[in-house]
Amino acid sequence: MARKDGPTDRIVPQTGHTAWLTSFTAGVMVFLAVFALALSLAAGRLAERWQEALSNTATIRIAAPPDQMEFQTQAVLNVLATTPGVAEARALTDDEQQKLLAPWFGADLPVEDLPLPRLIEVTSAGQGFDAEGLRQRLSAEAPGAVLDDHGRWRQPLVVAAGRLRLLGQVSILLIGGAMAAMITLAAHAALSANAQVIRVLRLVGARDAYIARAFVRRFTLRALLGAGLGAIFGMLAVALLPGAETEGGFLTGLGFQGIEWAYPLALPIAAAVVAYVATRLAAFNRLRGLP
Amino acid sequence: MRLNPPQGLGKDATAQAAFRAVFHVRNTRPVIALEQVSYAYGPEPLLTDVNLTLAAGSFYFLTGPSGTGKSTFLKLCYGELKPTTGRVTIFDRNVKDMKRDELAIARRRMGVVHQDCQFLDHLPLATNVALPLTVAGRGNELDDLSALLAWVGLGGLADALPPTLSGGERQRAALARAVITSPDVLLADEPTGNLDWDMSQRLLALLVELNRMGKTILVATHDMNLIRAAKQQVNARVLRIRDKRLQAAGADL
Numbered sequence: 001m002a003r004k005d006g007p008t009d010r011i012v013p014q015t016g017h018t019a020w021l022t023s024f025t026a027g028v029m030v031f032l033a034v035f036a037l038a039l040s041l042a043a044g045r046l047a048e049r050w051q052e053a054l055s056n057t058a059t060i061r062i063a064a065p066p067d068q069m070e071f072q073t074q075a076v077l078n079v080l081a082t083t084p085g086v087a088e089a090r091a092l093t094d095d096e097q098q099k100l101l102a103p104w105f106g107a108d109l110p111v112e113d114l115p116l117p118r119l120i121e122v123t124s125a126g127q128g129f130d131a132e133g134l135r136q137r138l139s140a141e142a143p144g145a146v147l148d149d150h151g152r153w154r155q156p157l158v159v160a161a162g163r164l165r166l167l168g169q170v171s172i173l174l175i176g177g178a179m180a181a182m183i184t185l186a187a188h189a190a191l192s193a194n195a196q197v198i199r200v201l202r203l204v205g206a207r208d209a210y211i212a213r214a215f216v217r218r219f220t221l222r223a224l225l226g227a228g229l230g231a232i233f234g235m236l237a238v239a240l241l242p243g244a245e246t247e248g249g250f251l252t253g254l255g256f257q258g259i260e261w262a263y264p265l266a267l268p269i270a271a272a273v274v275a276y277v278a279t280r281l282a283a284f285n286r287l288r289g290l291p
Numbered sequence: 292m293r294l295n296p297p298q299g300l301g302k303d304a305t306a307q308a309a310f311r312a313v314f315h316v317r318n319t320r321p322v323i324a325l326e327q328v329s330y331a332y333g334p335e336p337l338l339t340d341v342n343l344t345l346a347a348g349s350f351y352f353l354t355g356p357s358g359t360g361k362s363t364f365l366k367l368c369y370g371e372l373k374p375t376t377g378r379v380t381i382f383d384r385n386v387k388d389m390k391r392d393e394l395a396i397a398r399r400r401m402g403v404v405h406q407d408c409q410f411l412d413h414l415p416l417a418t419n420v421a422l423p424l425t426v427a428g429r430g431n432e433l434d435d436l437s438a439l440l441a442w443v444g445l446g447g448l449a450d451a452l453p454p455t456l457s458g459g460e461r462q463r464a465a466l467a468r469a470v471i472t473s474p475d476v477l478l479a480d481e482p483t484g485n486l487d488w489d490m491s492q493r494l495l496a497l498l499v500e501l502n503r504m505g506k507t508i509l510v511a512t513h514d515m516n517l518i519r520a521a522k523q524q525v526n527a528r529v530l531r532i533r534d535k536r537l538q539a540a541g542a543d544l
Contacts, residue, residue, distance in 0.1 A: 011422075013413035200409050203371075204468065205399035206426035207392045288391070291371045 012197060012214045018190045022183055022219055023226030026271050029179040030227040033172050034234025034264045040168025042254045047161030055128060057150065060120040064144035072142040073118050079141050080122060085129030092119045179271060180278040187219055187282040198290060212283035216276060223275030227268035235264050321380065322347050322476045322507045323368050328377030330363055336375065337363055339535045345509060350502045350525050352518045353511040354540060355532035361511040362406060364532065365478050368509065369401050370394045399427050402469030404479035408461040410453035417449040420468045443467045444490065458485035466494060476507040483514050491517055499525045
């Protein structure tokens with residue numbers, strides 16, 4: 001297939017616009033597919049990170065009268081110390097709570113004068129703890145304590161990241177389908193433009209496979225060339241995106257890591273396969289309708 | 292050969308038997324046979340009730356006014372068209388039963404010269420002439436290509452592109468392409484339409500030579516002089532399409 005301009009190829013005249021159209025389409029589609037792949041991989045990493053980070057932590061909020069606050073805090077810590085699956089538990093200091101509230105109330109907030117609830121940060125170990133069992137024990141030992149295992153907002157985020165990953169994968173499939181459709185149209189245009197060539201070849205005894213091979217080889221090689229360039233430019237573009245900073249949010253994490261950089265190299269091969277199948281189907285379909 | 296008796300014979304059984312005795316070639320395998328064939332491009336048939344058996348080694352001319360269906364008849368003979376009714380057999384195979392690849396293989400045993408002489412315009416003349424060998428995977432049998440081109444008077448035009456050729460040159464090139472595989476049967480549609488008399492005679496000599504080698508020849512032509520010249524050299528029979536039917540031409544030819 002890689003042999004360029006063999007005898008079979010030359011029986012079909014060079015048609016500039018379909019050649020350009022096929023290569024351009026394949027290039028653009030693979031360029032976009034590189035981004036879709038990067039999006040899918042980044043979304044996957046994000047989902048795993050959120051799942052892992054959030055599933056390891058929980059917060060207990062103690063809302064009690066000031067004179068009972070210390071007692072209930074200690075009771076909660078005692079409960080946590082004997083709860084299987086809890087690796088660490090500690091009460092946030094006033095300074096830490098003030099920092100948490102500073103974005104909303106300013107740095108000068110007199111935390112000690114306000115009836116703020118006490119927050120206890122819980123880090124789980126292994127498979128984590130039994131949240132429902134812990135809630136029941138807390139309600140008995142410290143009625144003012146409320147366990148927030150982050151499940152309410154963790155799950156939607158994980159689902160959203162999963163959907164984003166699925167969106168990337170579906171996008172790659174759609175891009176492949178769109179490329180197949182475009183190449184099929186280009187192949188049909190080339191077959192129509194070469195009706196005389198096909199008639200002459202049939203007249204002198206060429207079989208359909210011989211005629212189709214000329215078109216299939218040409219379109220596959222064009223698609224491979226365009227897709228290769230599209231993959232190179234796509235990878236360069238992804239490489240030039242800003243790096244993934246801790247505070248950078250999701251978009252700065254869009255890219256490839258480690259072995260993932262090899263994944264886009266498979267896209268030109270996939271594009272060539274798509275072009276091969278699309279052109280072959282188009283060619284045989286068209287040839288069947290000719291005498 | 293078997294074909295429709297001239298209308299003048301009517302239903303006279305003796306005359307019909309005599310006709311069939313004269314034109315039927317015994318003990319030879321038919322190359323192409325048409326039985327009760329009709330063909331219609333629209334509601335009105337162009338050809339009807341056509342019967343003909345082309346025996347191996349026979350030589351026929353097909354004549355008739357323009358638009359009577361000579362080209363259609365030839366297309367039926369090499370399977371480009373399939374009959375509306377009736378049966379066309381090529382090398383013992385019913386065209387309607389042949390797969391596309393089988394038809395392609397059968398065409399490798401047939402040389403066809405079209406009236407419009409189509410070529411692959413982007414390829415040099417030599418490549419075009421060699422095309423039947425190339426598509427058959429017999430490209431290594433191209434030793435005689437220059438001799439063949441020289442014979443049809445195109446020796447200096449091997450590298451020329453078809454659009455640069457004159458009508459006569461295109462016809463000669465089409466003839467060279469048709470005979471390069473030494474086909475069992477040669478079908479030619481007005482092959483001398485653009486040729487001068489000398490070249491027509493050379494073409495006729497080639498056809499006669501091929502016929503003597505056992506090839507079956509069928510030539511559709513208006514050129515009565517060519518037919519008369521041929522009949523002096525070979526046992527050529529003349530068919531005529533009249534009133535949508537195929538008939539034996541009169542003795543004047």
